[in-house]
Amino acid sequence: MNSDLINERKDSTVNVEEMKNFLGHIQYGSESRFHEMMNLRDRMVAKIRPIYEENFYNLDRDEKYEMIFKKSLEIYDFLKENKISSDSTDVMKLGVIGGVLGPEKILFTLHTAAFKVSIELWGTNDQVKYWNSVMNSNFVIGTYIQTEIGHGTYVRGLETTATYDKVSKEFIINSPTLTSIKFWPGTGGITANFGIVMAKLIIDDKDLGIQAFIVQLRDFKNHRNIPGIETGDIGKKGGFESHDNGYIKFSNIRIPLFNMLMKNAVVHADGRFEKTGSELIMYACMLLLRGGLCSFGSILLSLSTTIAVRYSAVRRQTSNLEGIEPQIMDYQTQQFRIFHSLSSTYSYIFAANYLIKQITNTRSETNNFALIKPADLSRLHAISAGLKAQTFSTCLRFAQINRLCCGGHGYSAASGLIPIIQEADAGCTYEGDNVVLLLQTARYLLKCAQKGISPHYQPENWNNLVESDLFKQFKIYFDIYHRLYDEFMTEISGKMFFLIKEKGFSEYQAWNECTVQLVNIAKLYISIYVVSCSFASISLNQNENNRLVLSQLLKLFILYEITEDYAANTIRLNILDADGMKEFSERLLSLLKKVRKDSVVLVDSFNYLDSNLCSVLGAYDGNVYQKLFEFAKNSKLNTNNVHESYHRVLKPYFDKNKLRAQL
Numbered sequence: 284m285n286s287d288l289i290n291e292r293k294d295s296t297v298n299v300e301e302m303k304n305f306l307g308h309i310q311y312g313s314e315s316r317f318h319e320m321m322n323l324r325d326r327m328v329a330k331i332r333p334i335y336e337e338n339f340y341n342l343d344r345d346e347k348y349e350m351i352f353k354k355s356l357e358i359y360d361f362l363k364e365n366k367i368s369s370d371s372t373d374v375m376k377l378g379v380i381g382g383v384l385g386p387e388k389i390l391f392t393l394h395t396a397a398f399k400v401s402i403e404l405w406g407t408n409d410q411v412k413y414w415n416s417v418m419n420s421n422f423v424i425g426t427y428i429q430t431e432i433g434h435g436t437y438v439r440g441l442e443t444t445a446t447y448d449k450v451s452k453e454f455i456i457n458s459p460t461l462t463s464i465k466f467w468p469g470t471g472g473i474t475a476n477f478g479i480v481m482a483k484l485i486i487d488d489k490d491l492g493i494q495a496f497i498v499q500l501r502d503f504k505n506h507r508n509i510p511g512i513e514t515g516d517i518g519k520k521g522g523f524e525s526h527d528n529g530y531i532k533f534s535n536i537r538i539p540l541f542n543m544l545m546k547n548a549v550v551h552a553d554g555r556f557e558k559t560g561s562e563l564i565m566y567a568c569m570l571l572l573r574g575g576l577c578s579f580g581s582i583l584l585s586l587s588t589t590i591a592v593r594y595s596a597v598r599r600q601t602s603n604l605e606g607i608e609p610q611i612m613d614y615q616t617q618q619f620r621i622f623h624s625l626s627s628t629y630s631y632i633f634a635a636n637y638l639i640k641q642i643t644n645t646r647s648e649t650n651n652f653a654l655i656k657p658a659d660l661s662r663l664h665a666i667s668a669g670l671k672a673q674t675f676s677t678c679l680r681f682a683q684i685n686r687l688c689c690g691g692h693g694y695s696a697a698s699g700l701i702p703i704i705q706e707a708d709a710g711c712t713y714e715g716d717n718v719v720l721l722l723q724t725a726r727y728l729l730k731c732a733q734k735g736i737s738p739h740y741q742p743e744n745w746n747n748l749v750e751s752d753l754f755k756q757f758k759i760y761f762d763i764y765h766r767l768y769d770e771f772m773t774e775i776s777g778k779m780f781f782l783i784k785e786k787g788f789s790e791y792q793a794w795n796e797c798t799v800q801l802v803n804i805a806k807l808y809i810s811i812y813v814v815s816c817s818f819a820s821i822s823l824n825q826n827e828n829n830r831l832v833l834s835q836l837l838k839l840f841i842l843y844e845i846t847e848d849y850a851a852n853t854i855r856l857n858i859l860d861a862d863g864m865k866e867f868s869e870r871l872l873s874l875l876k877k878v879r880k881d882s883v884v885l886v887d888s889f890n891y892l893d894s895n896l897c898s899v900l901g902a903y904d905g906n907v908y909q910k911l912f913e914f915a916k917n918s919k920l921n922t923n924n925v926h927e928s929y930h931r932v933l934k935p936y937f938d939k940n941k942l943r944a945q946l
């Protein structure tokens with residue numbers, strides 16, 4: 284064990300076991316569930332060799348694909364043997380299956396999180412029953428097929444058609460243009476054998492809007508594409524090397540009438556089209572997906588933070604006055620960056636799990652969202668869209684910063700930071716581009732402002748929490764956030780009003796003149812949600828010292844936000860003057876020292892195995908250099924002392940130029 288890490292752990296005031304239990308409770312709903320999941324993870328890791336031990340980051344893309352496929356199936360079998368449903372969101376959390384897969388995703392993510400959930404929420408009872416029986420008796424790997432080459436964000440612009448044939452009582456699915464070819468669906472290239480296809484419903488030449496259809500892509504017997512369907516991998520991407528994202532082209536594919544998911548809209552056998560439910564229910568599926576993504580993003584963030592904090596305790600660099608190389612964690616600039624990441628990690632973990640609890644409670648109270656009030660759905664949708672965007676933007680920002688904080692070794696694949704950067708990067712686009720999502724949040728906020736309704740969510744028991752002693756320390760910050768929000772929203776609404784009423788702009792034009800400010804107010808709204816949920820979560824911590832440490836961390840997070848992200852608007856709108864801002868900056872710097880002594884234990888509290896982190900820099904024992912050297916020796920380029928290419932490239936070149944003769 285590295286002696287610096289031993290000292291860091293010894294000197295911390297945090298009770299690590301209690302902190303683990305507290306975080307476990309937040310993430311899994313109760314301490315007992317948390318221990319059950321950790322026990323499951325440990326048994327899984329004992330049975331299935333983690334990718335951390337497989338030299339994974341030195342493999343080629345097709346080798347990575349095959350390994351993740353194999354391990355995904357092993358995990359699937361392990362869960363079956365243990366009579367545990369692979370649909371369980373707790374089991375699928377990165378903290379659990381990540382014990383085997385590190386930050387890599389299981390290959391069946393879309394099958395459980397999108398394919399099955401869409402059927403459950405958009406299908407009639409008969410359809411749910413039927414498709415469950417198909418899935419129980421066959422090995423279905425489903426995907427979610429929406430995006431096309433020409434359109435992603437603009438769903439109504441999708442061109443894939445599902446034309447109803449009244450005679451055969453079938454839909455005919457077609458990709459009529461180059462731009463209509465489906466592009467990007469995860470596992471859609473070479474893995475999935477089924478998909479939910481989002482397509483334009485056409486009856487009697489009439490466009491009836493986008494509906495969801497279940498289409499078989501590949502034969503169960505030989506895994507070949509069904510005739511009329513062409514799928515393939517889209518090629519190398521900025522990451523996700525182990526996953527095939529696919530292109531899918533449909534040529535006159537006939538599917539039965541039953542394959543359109545008809546909970547909200549029905550096509551009768553004679554071709555009559557009838558809307559039977561609220562279109563809002565389409566958003567419910569997104570809520571579940573986005574709640575899961577917020578959890579995934581916050582865990583990714585915690586992985587990169589753990590790596591950077593532990594490495595900063597182990598790494599020593601540059602001499603101090605006594606001629607000793609200090610731990611790089613002792614440099615203020617290092618603390619400023621990694622503790623920003625640490626404080627953000629805790630806040631986003633609290634917020635993501637709060638949102639999941641909100642969604643889960645709403646789902647059970649409203650009969651699978653069927654009875655949800657439109658106002659509640661709109662607010663949940665606005666929060667989940669904005670939080671997904673902010674979680675992944677934050678995750679990407681700090682994955683990159685944490686990489687830089689690890690210097691050159693951070694750039695090695697052995698650091699484990701590269702796939703985290705790549706995952707976070709993709710997360711800013713898939714399931715909704717972050718800017719587009721923040722604009723959706725902003726649209727809701729603007730509507731609330733126009734109706735004079737407060738859009739803010741108050742966590743459970745909030746009225747009592749604001750009476751607590753702890754809240755007295757935070758009141759000033761909450762007041763700043765809320766004043767800033769109110770002033771900023773008044774300014775934006777005023778500008779919109781002026782552009783429309785005085786300048787004669789259309790709403791569309793006025794909106795586009797304000798989108799930069801609208802994105803910023805959506806970020807601020809989400810910040811208020813994050814700090815409120817964090818405060819509510821921290822208040823539940825029963826260990827006084829741990830609660831104190833967490834409240835310092837939350838203050839640090841808030842001070843970063845006010846002095847960095849929102850500084851310009853805070854000063855411009857006279858919420859704080861320059862002296863006030865300076866004082867906040869000083870407060871921030873003095874908090875860094877306090878957080879420093881507990882930082883290693885605060886990342887230990889995430890309770891990750893080395894195989895979750897998949898990083899030689901973040902290993903629990905801190906034996907970084909030995910592991911780094913082993914990783915280097917395992918590079919495939921080192922298989923033979925003289926690489927094969929020598930005989931094909933360098934030797935012929937030498938021979939041609941008679942170089943050896945000259946030596």
Ligand SMILES: Cc1cc2nc3c(=O)[nH]c(=O)nc-3n(C[C@H](O)[C@H](O)[C@H](O)COP(=O)(O)OP(=O)(O)OC[C@H]3O[C@@H](n4cnc5c(N)ncnc54)[C@H](O)[C@@H]3O)c2cc1C
Nearest residue numbers: 427428429430434435436467468469709712713714715718
């Ligand atoms: C790794 C990965 C996995 C994916 N998996 C799937 C999958 O499983 N199934 C699937 O169907 N799709 C999948 N996708 C596709 C993904 O959902 C889309 O790429 C995403 O929704 C963004 O849409 P787009 O590519 O059309 O971006 P565009 O909409 O073309 O965005 C390009 C730029 O335009 C801006 N922009 C667009 N519209 C507006 C607007 N109204 N106002 C302001 N700015 C705007 C955006 O902010 C962005 O900067 C995946 C993508 C990736 C990268």
